[in-house]
Amino acid sequence: MPSRKIILDEKIIPKQWYCILPDLPKPLPPTIEPETKAPGPGIVPKIFPKQILAQEMSTERWIDIPEEVRDIYRLWRPTPLFRAVGLEKALKTPAKIYYKYEGVSPPGSHKPNTAIPQAYYNMKEGVERLSTETGAGQWGSSIAFGAMMFGLKCTVYMVRVSYQQKPYRRSMMEAYGAKVYPSPSNQTESGRALLKEDANNSGSLGIAISEAIEDALAHNGVNYSIGSVFNHVLLHQTVIGLECKEQLEVAGDYPDVIYGCIGGGSSFSGLFWPFYHDKITGKAPKDVRFIATEATACPKVTKGEYTYDHGDTAKLTPLVPMHTIGHDFIPAPIHAGGLRYHGMAPIISSLVSQNKIQTKAYNQTEVFDAAKIFIQSEGIIPAPEPAHAIKGAVDEALRCKETGEEKVIVFLLCGHGYFDMKAYDDYLSGKLLPYEYPAEKVEESMRKLRKLYPWIDEVKKKFI
DSSP, X not given: OOOEEEOOOGGGSOSEEEOOGGGSSSOOOOOEETTTTEEOOTTHHHHSOHHHHHXXXXXXXXXXXXXXXXXXXXXXXXXXXXXXXXXXXXXXXXXXXXXXXXXXXXXXXXXXXXXXXXXXXXXXXXXXXXXXXXXXXXXXXXXXXXXXXXXXXXXXXXXXXXXXXXXXXXXXXXXXXXXXXXXXOSSSHHHHHHHHXXXXXXXXXXXXXXXXXXXXXXXXXXXXXXXXXXXXXXXXXXXHHHHHXXXXXXXXXXXXXXXXXXXXXXXXXXXXXXXXXXXXXXXXXXXXXXXXXEETTSOTTTTXXXXXXXXXXXXXXXXXXXXXSOTTOOOOOOSOGGGOOSBOOHHHHHHHXXXXXXXXXXXXXXXXXXXXXXHHHHOOOBOHHHXXXXXXXXXXXXXXXXXXXXXXXXXXXXXXXXXXXXXXXXXXXXXXXXXXXXXXHHHHHHHHHHHHOTTHHHHHXXXX
């Protein structure tokens, strides 16, 4: 039995983004400048346009979406919400399962929801080129697309292992007009230093971020652009949840539980923030739960520490309040490249610390097992990243099968996996192995962090 697609006309494309900052249980801790050991923005004002900086610190709950941005959103928005009837049947569950599908965007993921406004605001301020990093390539292809739409040049530093695993993502970026370098690269001082230490360095998002920021700081007319973690990025993604609410209303349903994957936290935030707003304002008809899923290979929330750490390996950024497994983290070459970042969005970290969000970690073999069930019942091949959310939703549905509960489960399918077939080839041939990041590695990184900044626990105690 095919899935039932619930979609409305373009009138449901939101006219405003929802900003969660005024609705947090307590204000976010400030970023800290290592030189002064005091709150400060560090390099941030030097690499972002003024409008992005305003959104980063906004106290406004609703922020207007420029019409020029909405015009481009119309190329793929509203995205469909599917009732996963086939999956429900395969699992023999009494639960209803819905998924919001962002893979219909031109680059194939949720990332253009923020790439378009970021490119727009930079264009309005006369920026000529954007510099950025990418892991699996969804963000790189999206900002390349956004830059192209507004006549900007774009440089992408792609984590080397993903550059090698996903050549067609690189081809997509280049087709959109971007220049793509494997990171660490010979284009920056930080990249050259790492290659001198290890010519076969497989890279990390922290390293790629360092290179992209260094590029932006070293050249006039160049700004940095980021695909997750920062408040403004999560804000832009709320078009997902705002649409989803209206679509579920048409279906006559409301979620009991929402699942999403977390690399830096943007796609999951985009889905659940509007439902969080319902919950805290008393508008939610149910006590909806929010569950974030991550990879055991990069367990920053489930095994990491909520403390201050740099967002990049070269320590160019200020110290950020977040769950982290250490800015020196070099990931295992798992296929969920978008989940291989060492840190987590400060907003997500804060909400987790206050028990507003639950977290689950899964290894890549059990994730691909769940993806296979989904593929063979729904027909869409998911990217490895949202397959973690599928795993969570499948487990929830199976629990409903045992208890007889008729829950409504919603998860975010934030991108398709048609550029990830090497991962599926490895899985289907039995080459894909489970991997769990050792707790002692996290402890080692935290010891290094405290050795680097002996005062960090005092600052943590004061602000976190």
